[in-house]
Amino acid sequence: MSLLPYWHSKPEDAPNAAAEGTQPAPPEGSADAAPPASGAKAAEALLPSLTIWPPSQCTRGAIVCRLVQTLAASSVLSQRYGAVPEAEAEPAAAAVQAEAFAVASESAAGASPASVDEGIEVLEA
Secondary structure, eight states: OOSSOGGGOSGGGSOOHHHHTOOOOOOTTOTTOOOOOOTHHHHHHHSOOOOOSSOOHHHHHHHHHHHHHHHHSOOHHHHHHOOOOHHHHHHHHHHHHHHHHHHHHHHHHTOOHHHHHHHHHHHHO
16 A cells, blocks of 8 residues: 555656655765764754645646546536536646646745745734
8 A cells, every 4th residue: 555645656756865855875985975964954954855836747637637526526616607518627627727836836936035924924814
């Protein structure tokens, strides 16, 4: 049984060792071996790196699949507004995901520490 979510079923979609914050140790006596860092740098080196942006292509595909299901399935919203046939839902879902990704990427690229702090304050309110 795999511990990865269903959308990480392919080996190439699994996170690489650097993304997990683990790297293979250099062989003993290698020129790359560095002395251990001290203080805060040592703590940073031990903590794993976690990045959530940008999402993998696999994650983006899962979002599109979920949007197609939401648009095409029977629900309270589809009873009120009507369901979209699956053939029409797929291109619409892909367009929604692509636009959302573009807006979020643009926002993430211009995020300054001040805007991040403001965002956190808004979330805490």
